[in-house]
Amino acid sequence: MAKKTAQAPSENFTDFTPYEMKKGEEYMSAEMLQHFKELLLSWKQELMEEVDRTMHHMQEDAANYADPSDRATQEEEFSLELRTRDRERKLIKKIDKTIDRIDKDDYGFCDQCGVEIGTRRLEARPTATLCIDCKTLAEIRERQTGI
Ligand SMILES: [Zn+2]
Numbered sequence: 001m002a003k004k005t006a007q008a009p010s011e012n013f014t015d016f017t018p019y020e021m022k023k024g025e026e027y028m029s030a031e032m033l034q035h036f037k038e039l040l041l042s043w044k045q046e047l048m049e050e051v052d053r054t055m056h057h058m059q060e061d062a063a064n065y066a067d068p069s070d071r072a073t074q075e076e077e078f079s080l081e082l083r084t085r086d087r088e089r090k091l092i093k094k095i096d097k098t099i100d101r102i103d104k105d106d107y108g109f110c111d112q113c114g115v116e117i118g119t120r121r122l123e124a125r126p127t128a129t130l131c132i133d134c135k136t137l138a139e140i141r142e143r144q145t146g147i
Contacts, residue, residue, distance in 0.1 A: 013043035013126065019119050027116050028108040037102045040126050044095045051088050054081050091127075098127045110134055 019035045058078060101107045108117055110131035117131050
């Protein structure tokens with residue numbers, strides 16, 4: 001019955017070639033910005049395909065169950081998939097915002113302290129707006145106030 005389980009959205013994108021900085025190249029050069037823009041666009045594409053797949057899966061499955069207990073299972077599955085889709089949609093929005101910042105040449109520097117976030121960290125998390133130090137601090141604060 002619960003044959004297919006909802007897949008978590010790709011929280012990060014790995015299908016790219018890491019950027020190699022040329023000698024003397026400036027951080028966030030036009031070329032580098034382009035690299036991240038392409039990375040974000042491919043990631044977005046992948047997420048949108050995932051959303052599509054989830055929708056098709058739900059439409060296909062909706063017709064397949066007549067038994068009420070099967071329907072209960074199906075409803076659980078659907079609510080899980082809806083949550084997944086919701087996360088995907090939020091992530092896509094975040095990606096759009098990030099692309100917007102690239103277009104405005106406002107990308108790659110920490111929102112909090114202004115240092116370079118760094119290409120490797122950005123490749124691991126292209127929507128990052130904080131450097132690793134500020135991010136760690138923010139998480140500690142969140143944990144302290146969150147409980
Ligand atoms: Zn910072």
